[in-house]
Amino acid sequence: RKEVEQDPGPFNVPEGATVAFNCTYSNSASQSFFWYRQDCRKEPKLLMSVYSSGNEDGRFTAQLNRASQYISLLIRDSKLSDSATYLCVVNENSNYQLIWGAGTKLIIKP
């Protein structure tokens, strides 16, 4: 079992719709969680950190479920520019260990 798992997609979603995807992690001791966005052939960039209480940034909402060991990302009112691959990242301890999911590809269609 992979340490951090994501549905690779692609998720094909009409513009304006709401889309959500999850990321599961295997290590219950994981402490920090992030969502990064990666455009085709570009470097990953931080989208948002995921806090225990959940957090929201505009159209984006991230949630953490420690009991079931997953994090989620919800995108409301999706835009064409949201098309990208979304990478889930988990920090297993206070050291360097960032574990990356393989990413979920999202395609927003007009």
Place this chain on the structure above:
Amino acid sequence: DADVTQTPRNRITKTGKRIMLECSQTKGHDRMYWYRQDPGLGLRLIYYSFDVKDINKGEISDGYSVSRQAQAKFSLSLESAIPNQTALYFCATSGGSRTEAFFGQGTRLTVV
């Protein structure tokens, strides 16, 4: 100018050749990392460094070596390139384990 700069951006090399990928950063971060990315796989850590005197192997260090020449510079070498090292390579920096990682634009390496 980018905060994290990688050179070269693209490289085609022959099997058995030695190649060096360079990374420099202006973020002032102590932590630097080298990752490779393959289709369908997540970013995999090759080496990381917490300061100039600290070098650590990641999960896939075999066939690679690194040098931390200065706080701002971290280079990755393939001593004898092989075709399965064909991948997209990223350098990254961070100020800590719980803070944002900043990536270079990547080096697309092809070993033929």
